[in-house]
Amino acid sequence: MSQKPYDNWETIIGLEIHVELNTRSKLFSVAPNRFGDEPNTNITEVCTGQPGALPVLNKEAVRKAVQFGCAIQGEVAKFSKFDRKSYFYPDSPRNFQITQYDQPLVKGGSIVAEVGGEEKCFAVNRVHLEDDAGMLKHFSTFAGVDYNRAGCPLIEIVSEPCIHSPQEAVAYAVAVKAILRYIDASDCNMEEGSLRVDTNISVRLKGEKGFRNKIEIKNMNSFNFMEMALKSEIHRQIEEYLHHPHIPPEQVIQQATYRWDPEKKETVLMRRKETADDYRYFPEPDLVPIVLTDAYIEDIRRSLPELPLQRERRYGRDLGLSKHQSFALTIDQALGDYFEEALKTCMNARALANWLLVEFAGRFKESGESVLSSGIKPEQVATLVNLIEQGKVTGRIAKSVADDMVAHPGADPAVLVAQNPNYHPLNDQEEIERYVNQVLADNPRLVNDYHVAGAEHPYRRDKIFTFLVGQVMKLSKGKASPTVVNDRLKHRINQWET
Amino acid sequence: MYNLSAIEIREQFLRGERSALSIARYYLERIARFEAQIGAFLEVHDKQLLSRAEQLDQKRHTHQPLGKLAAIPIAIKDNILVKGEITTCGSKCLAHYRAPYQSTVVNLLLAEDAMIIGKTNMDEFAMGSSTEHSAFQKTYNPWNLTCTPGGSSGGSAAAVAARFCPVALGSDTGGSVRLPGAFCGVVGFKPTYGRISRYGLVAYASSLDQIGPLATCTADAALLMEVIGRHCDKDSTSLPEEPEEYLNHFKHSIEGMKIGVPWQFLEGLADEPRQRFEEAIEKMKQQGADLLEVDLSVLKYAIAVYYILATAEASTNLARFDGIRYGHRSPRAKTLDEVYDFSKEEGFGPEVKRRIMLGTFVLSAGYQDAYYRKAQKVRTLILESYKQAFNQCDLIASPVSPFAAFEIGSIQDPVQMYLEDIYTVSVNLAGLPAISLPNCLTKEGKPLGLQLMGAQKQDRLVLNAAHVLEKIFPFHKAVPPLVDQEATL
Numbered sequence: 001m002s003q004k005p006y007d008n009w010e011t012i013i014g015l016e017i018h019v020e021l022n023t024r025s026k027l028f029s030v031a032p033n034r035f036g037d038e039p040n041t042n043i044t045e046v047c048t049g050q051p052g053a054l055p056v057l058n059k060e061a062v063r064k065a066v067q068f069g070c071a072i073q074g075e076v077a078k079f080s081k082f083d084r085k086s087y088f089y090p091d092s093p094r095n096f097q098i099t100q101y102d103q104p105l106v107k108g109g110s111i112v113a114e115v116g117g118e119e120k121c122f123a124v125n126r127v128h129l130e131d132d133a134g135m136l137k138h139f140s141t142f143a144g145v146d147y148n149r150a151g152c153p154l155i156e157i158v159s160e161p162c163i164h165s166p167q168e169a170v171a172y173a174v175a176v177k178a179i180l181r182y183i184d185a186s187d188c189n190m191e192e193g194s195l196r197v198d199t200n201i202s203v204r205l206k207g208e209k210g211f212r213n214k215i216e217i218k219n220m221n222s223f224n225f226m227e228m229a230l231k232s233e234i235h236r237q238i239e240e241y242l243h244h245p246h247i248p249p250e251q252v253i254q255q256a257t258y259r260w261d262p263e264k265k266e267t268v269l270m271r272r273k274e275t276a277d278d279y280r281y282f283p284e285p286d287l288v289p290i291v292l293t294d295a296y297i298e299d300i301r302r303s304l305p306e307l308p309l310q311r312e313r314r315y316g317r318d319l320g321l322s323k324h325q326s327f328a329l330t331i332d333q334a335l336g337d338y339f340e341e342a343l344k345t346c347m348n349a350r351a352l353a354n355w356l357l358v359e360f361a362g363r364f365k366e367s368g369e370s371v372l373s374s375g376i377k378p379e380q381v382a383t384l385v386n387l388i389e390q391g392k393v394t395g396r397i398a399k400s401v402a403d404d405m406v407a408h409p410g411a412d413p414a415v416l417v418a419q420n421p422n423y424h425p426l427n428d429q430e431e432i433e434r435y436v437n438q439v440l441a442d443n444p445r446l447v448n449d450y451h452v453a454g455a456e457h458p459y460r461r462d463k464i465f466t467f468l469v470g471q472v473m474k475l476s477k478g479k480a481s482p483t484v485v486n487d488r489l490k491h492r493i494n495q496w497e498t
Numbered sequence: 499m500y501n502l503s504a505i506e507i508r509e510q511f512l513r514g515e516r517s518a519l520s521i522a523r524y525y526l527e528r529i530a531r532f533e534a535q536i537g538a539f540l541e542v543h544d545k546q547l548l549s550r551a552e553q554l555d556q557k558r559h560t561h562q563p564l565g566k567l568a569a570i571p572i573a574i575k576d577n578i579l580v581k582g583e584i585t586t587c588g589s590k591c592l593a594h595y596r597a598p599y600q601s602t603v604v605n606l607l608l609a610e611d612a613m614i615i616g617k618t619n620m621d622e623f624a625m626g627s628s629t630e631h632s633a634f635q636k637t638y639n640p641w642n643l644t645c646t647p648g649g650s651s652g653g654s655a656a657a658v659a660a661r662f663c664p665v666a667l668g669s670d671t672g673g674s675v676r677l678p679g680a681f682c683g684v685v686g687f688k689p690t691y692g693r694i695s696r697y698g699l700v701a702y703a704s705s706l707d708q709i710g711p712l713a714t715c716t717a718d719a720a721l722l723m724e725v726i727g728r729h730c731d732k733d734s735t736s737l738p739e740e741p742e743e744y745l746n747h748f749k750h751s752i753e754g755m756k757i758g759v760p761w762q763f764l765e766g767l768a769d770e771p772r773q774r775f776e777e778a779i780e781k782m783k784q785q786g787a788d789l790l791e792v793d794l795s796v797l798k799y800a801i802a803v804y805y806i807l808a809t810a811e812a813s814t815n816l817a818r819f820d821g822i823r824y825g826h827r828s829p830r831a832k833t834l835d836e837v838y839d840f841s842k843e844e845g846f847g848p849e850v851k852r853r854i855m856l857g858t859f860v861l862s863a864g865y866q867d868a869y870y871r872k873a874q875k876v877r878t879l880i881l882e883s884y885k886q887a888f889n890q891c892d893l894i895a896s897p898v899s900p901f902a903a904f905e906i907g908s909i910q911d912p913v914q915m916y917l918e919d920i921y922t923v924s925v926n927l928a929g930l931p932a933i934s935l936p937n938c939l940t941k942e943g944k945p946l947g948l949q950l951m952g953a954q955k956q957d958r959l960v961l962n963a964a965h966v967l968e969k970i971f972p973f974h975k976a977v978p979p980l981v982d983q984e985a986t987l
Contacts, residue, residue, distance in 0.1 A: 051595070282810060286735065
């Protein structure tokens with residue numbers, strides 16, 4: 001792949017993200033909106049399309065969809081309506097879906113995401129409400145339909161074709177998911193299908209105007225798979241065009257739907273789209289239009305919680321966290337909340353961020369767990385950082401304490417330190433001074449250089465000093481109190497005769 | 499007793515002059531005696547009726563409060579769900595479909611102590627004007643057994659006309675309560691769209707369907723409206739209004755009332771119906787009403803608009819009858835596509851298939867603009883025309899149909915059949931209240947009806963005017979000769 005002239009090509013991706021809203025009941029019925037129950041238990045006459053049953057719109061679902069619209073700064077329509085989309089399939093109880101066709105609830109909007117450490121802004125075309133289908137279950141001799149999911153509220157978030165790489169697609173989807181979590185609109189559980197992504201992808205030669213035929217890819221139930229699927233599809237499309245340079249592009253790649261096969265690790269053809277589907281959309285006569293007032297929309301806008309982007313910027317501005325730290329702590333809302341909780345009692349935000357994102361993250365990498373589910377309380381991480389700040393433990397001891405915290409979740413680091421003599425920092429001035437003297441004696445040339453550098457070359461001087469501190473710490477096996485070491489070393493080096 | 503109104507039956511029951519059981523038995527006997535010739539019912543719930551009657555008697559004996567419909571037997575069109583009972587919609591597709599939930603109207607009827615007597619025959623899925631399109635049986639007009647009772651609520655109209663029950667419920671999408679009402683010589687009322695909950699009414703065309711009462715007199719129709727004309731949370735199109743009171747607010751005169759007549763729209767009317775209509779207009783004048791002409795020329799498009807919009811909605815409403823969850827599933831089917839194809843092929847009759855195909859066509863890409871969208875625009879024009887007309891007058895009068903009841907099998911051309919609805923469909927398109935009031939009998943002894951239409955939400959005004967007129971029209975309280983006798987001699 002690397003030798004090919006792929007640099008001449010650019011990729012155009014559009015994402016359609018279907019999100020199940022976490023309302024108590026379904027979009028058009030009072031049946032519970034819940035995953036994982038016995039098949040066909042969360043159903044009413046509405047969910048199974050019984051004759052005479054009528055839909056009634058769930059206001060909570062509208063509210064959550066409007067929240068999302070406000071969160072992405074989209075234009076929330078004061079007038080929108082539902083339409084019937086006709087197609088026959090056993091999981092569709094009425095054989096039409098109730099969706100929003102030409103007058104969606106939200107028009108426009110944007111998603112800011114981090115791609116390779118850089119912020120990028122992606123345009124959203126529309127967000128609309130619709131109801132979910134049931135699920136087909138195949139058994140050895142028959143197939144059954146579970147209508148528990150039928151009628152669950154979905155929002156479909158349609159991006160503009162403004163995404164230009166698989167990395168961008170993942171970053172966009174991750175940012176969408178973060179917003180949904182922050183406003184508590186969905187649990188976004190991809191394995192349970194609460195968040196499903198369909199992608200439309202095409203490639204074209206750089207500088208080319210207009211789009212070539214696009215391929216739709218479905219069935220990617222993780223962002224990992226999505227990235228793999230897109231990469232493999234880009235590769236496939238470019239190879240097709242390269243192998244057929246004399247065939248018109250619209251014949252090389254024809255519109256079709258593929259699905260990702262996680263076993264084969266490639267996209268597999270589902271069906272060709274020789275003719276456009278005719279869903280015969282028309283306004284749903286059983287529902288009245290959604291009419292929203294300015295006051296309602298404004299109220300939702302004002303009561304939005306802090307969003308990931310706002311939190312990220314606050315961390316940079318107010319806490320001095322690096323761009324990456326801010327992003328990493330906010331994209332996962334639960335981790336951000338954990339950080340905030342720890343911050344309440346912590347003396348150093350940057351050190352805290354580092355401990356969470358590097359030290360503890362590293363300790364959980366293998367197990368696949370995370371500090372969030374470990375039983376380690378946020379204030380305990382804060383305590384550990386404070387112990388370092390107060391000079392009560394050295395950084396080196398702190399790492400051992402952290403190991404203990406992982407091994408004994410819930411243990412208070414202050415107690416761990418108090419109970420373990422090995423963790424007590426060496427405060428004995430005389431002993432430390434002995435180490436200091438030894439280090440000075442062992443490094444006569446450096447001590448000389450230190451004096452030569454003098455006040456004119458503070459940089460060189462500080463470098464030598466830091467190195468010598470390190471040597472003292474080493475002799476003390478990391479236990480010497482850094483404050484005392486600093487103090488004694490400064491004192492002794494200035495008296496030292498070479 | 500068969501001459502008693504529903505209101506009178508209730509009063510006699512409350513006074514202890516008749517038990518609910520005797521009332522129930524009386525009507526069951528009439529059904530036993532005459533139903534074979536009429537064919538109004540698809541199912542008579544005799545056991546349920548008798549046990550309910552016993553409960554009501556018990557209730558009265560123990561001095562519990564009794565509802566506004568206490569001991570009144572009522573027949574229900576078979577597209578309205580009665581929980582636990584078969585609901586066929588006149589279709590093979592639902593021949594064995596047992597309603598898993600209660601419709602709102604039946605809930606309201608039962609809460610007021612009505613007694614449900616059975617389910618009545620209808621054109622399949624309410625698609626038809628003669629009840630000939632029922633998959634199960636024909637219903638014969640009690641006035642003339644060679645004629646249809648009209649449709650699609652022909653079973654309900656015939657049941658009331660034959661005095662199998664004093665009142666019945668029908669549904670009216672393009673005239674399906676009013677036309678059979680006129681053909682059978684009973685009152686048929688189609689309320690303002692949204693006045694009565696559609697929850698549990700099997701949808702034909704959602705934006706046009708409306709349940710309506712059939713009765714021997716306007717007071718009984720008004721009584722039913724007081725009970726079932728309520729807002730319902732389960733129907734999003736239900737009017738957000740308080741229930742109306744009718745009976746206590748009826749005025750006893752139509753003096754000074756402005757009644758419009760769209761004369762140019764009535765040009766095609768045959769001699770006798772026209773003459774009878776003019777006589778009715780004369781009577782209204784004598785009562786002090788001001789008659790004036792209104793321009794409703796746009797109504798010439800009403801039939802076309804109706805058959806586009808109604809079939810478009812029907813094509814999706816009936817998509818659910820696929821044999822997957824309930825209803826007829828073809829035993830021949832081996833694949834999913836065959837389940838769809840064969841089940842519908844076997845389950846639906848020709849008229850239903852015709853309308854599904856028409857509706858699918860008018861919604862298809864490439865045709866939607868020319869048909870569905872254009873029809874929606876004309877629907878708006880019709881609504882506007884009515885609004886303007888009602889700026890000039892309080893009510894509009896017209897015939898219910900161009901002819902009296904026609905002979906069974908006499909109309910084979912579907913389009914000719916559609917034209918039967920020429921005076922009724924526009925009311926549904928505009929969502930207006932309208933009543934079909936028996937006016938007189940033709941020379942052949944068939945009833946002819948008069949239609950009164952009101953502006954939206956003017957249900958009371960419509961019923962009130964009809965209430966005044968019914969007493970002075972020549973038809974007054976006529977009973978078909980065939981059934982104008984006691985069942986037991």
